Amino acid sequence: MQVNSEPTAPESPTRSAPAVPGGAKPQAAVGRTLSGGDAEKAAALRKMKLLALGLLIAMAVIFIVAFALQEDYPWLQYVRAAAEGGMVGALADWFAVTALFKYPMGIKIPHTAIIPRRKDQIGASLGEFVETNFLSEQVVQDKLASVNIARRAGERLAAPAGADRVAKEGAAVIRGAFKVLNDDDVQAVIEGMVRKHLLTPPWGPPVGRIAERIFHDGHHHTLVDLLVDRAADWVDDNHETVSRLVSDRSPTWVPQFVDGLVGDKVYVEILKFVRAVQADPRHQVRQQIDKYLNDLAQDLQHDPAMIARAEDIKAQVLGDPEVRELASRTWGTVKNALLGAVDDPDSELTVKFKAAVRDFGSRLVNDPELAGKVNAWIGDAAGYLVKTYRSDIAGVITDTVARWDAEETSQKIELQVGKDLQFIRINGTVVGSLAGLLIFTVAHLIFG
Template sequence: MKTLALSLLIAIAAVFAVAFALQRQFPWLEYVRSAAEGGMVGALADWFAVTALFRHPMGLKIPHTAIIPRRKDQIGSALSGFVEDNFLSADVVRAKLDSVDIARKAGSWLSTPAGADRVAKEGAAVIRGAFTVLNDDDVQAVIEALVRKHLLAPPWGPPVGRLAERIFDAGHHHRLVDLLVDRAADWVAANYGTVTHVVTDRSPSWVPNFANELVGDKVYIELSKFVAAVQSDPNHQVRESIDKYLKDLARDLQYDPAMIARAESLKGQILGDPEVRDLARRTWTTIKHALLDAVNDPQSELYHRFTTGVRDFGTRLVSDDELAGKVNAWIGEAAGYAVATYRSDIAGVIEDTIARWDAEETSQKIELQVGRDLQYIRLNGTIVGALAGLVIYAIAHAIFGG
């Protein structure tokens, strides 16, 4: 949006320059010059106004500029106070909870098989976690050491080359080549306009349109014939070239020092230190989750009894008014106490967080959120300024003459 606004300013400045230079030769350009002059003034004024919110225009420390960076802490304090006064109120929280009737809503959900099963799964996860005594960092360190020893230490090029050579010699890659050729043929058949458009775009501007269309159509026909020939002929030169390239690549991976070095470089890019640690973490996480899930048997008697108890409790919350009232009152009192006791601490998180932000970073965060709309002010200022300049000049010209 900044680029768009700046481009409009540059464009109207160019219009002003041309109109100013030629207005004596063409008197009507005086109107254009006045409009462009007003547009430039409006654009520059609104640029200054928008920029002054977030930074010093052109680095000049003009008074009352860079408002947001200078008043960052005051903004955070005001926002924190607003949240504390209007949201973190015990009466507001209790009123909301009373209107929701959490006990019956929770009971309705718990009394369903899906709700009880969800609670059972979460409870099983808590139980399993209590028996998980292995330290994740230690296990991940062992996995990382194994990966470095058995995966990173050996060179990749020769073994990959040997495997690829066996695959290419057996012709197993031909199906993949067939698939790629078929997809290429389908793409050409469905993209006549794209092919002809590429030809038209790259032709000289002086070439007539009908000539471009003839050339584009000819190129499309020849391209279609070429792809069809590759598709129908298993011994086509293109297929043989692909075979030769792949087999040469497999041999180079085994015997060419430069290619082996490139494979090692690629290995380093794919499995650098962060990637290896992430691989170890993800591997252990997968193994751990698989083992812990195996501990929990949904068909066990304990699982069945637990889910039955949860469903019975949910049914009681729905049907027993006294129990539901007690639960709602307990939730309301707990929430009200938490809000009344810790409202300042909760709201202070906002103020403290904003206070820790760098002033420039804060300005950038806010500008990213609202800056796009603010740039429309610059665009509108350019347009309104141009219209105002034109109207003012027209009125002055009508009253005072040329």
């Protein structure tokens, strides 16, 4: 009787991988080099196999000796019965364990080599089990709620090392994005946005509406005050300029001293006028300025001629060359500024970003309301993802197992659980021995 037809998957590192349907190579070669953890499991599996096989051989030796000497030593009948039961139990459990992974002794007995033959069904069942019992919206949300992700994340972000890590990863993302983005494409996008949102809409009506609100609230008065003050200062400091303007425009036959008197008089009147406008917030000139500005705001909104003039000004200021140059300068400025900031750990942007990260982390730790909102958002997002993609996630298991080679799948599983399965053989040997001894003893007492 052959008793050493053991599963040899982990012990065959030189066997070549069988082909799979369609000529594709299996996902991993059967003869792959074992990792450190797998090598330890393979060694432990071999050790347990030798132990189970040693017990079977020991039972066979004991049976042979007891059977040969039982006529001379009748008590050896009990030993023979125990050894016989142990062999039966060991062989039965060896068959059961071996039938999971391969055909026992190479004989294609029905309902053996279960894992190689049914790996696809096993993968599908495993995927369905995971989807049903683990990828449940409620299960995921309850688990996330018990973990309190917001507080844990807050504690990490509040620490300087956590903020530095976020800043470092963010800088890497920005640099990577700039490497991927094409400057011409980005400039084209900016130019398109400028044309769509800045050039295509007419300027007159929106500018008029903004101006109307500004003038209605009196925000322009500060600017008017500034202009009047500057005008008064100029007149006050330019007496000679005003006198010369008067004399230059007077007839040549007018005596020079008369030009001086007239110039002084004009200067004094202009200065008095400007000072009056400066001192009186309700001066007629100020009121006329307010009326002119309000009329201008209305014309920009409703007068076709004024709207057309605004469009002409827009076309002159922002033609095609100017728009392209604006897009180029905007992108170049943003790009250089961001790259310079992220590359400098002491830049204002980096320092403020780290401070913001630490502040946010502290709020997550110390503000239960904010932490609750973040946890709820994470739970809802995870629940949505699980609910929407649970079948796709579970399908990864099914598809992965389906791509595995049948023999390799058997070897993978045996490597993980084979050591524990060898205990079944050991227990079968022991239990079989006790059962054989008990059955023989009872039969001998009843029929002896």
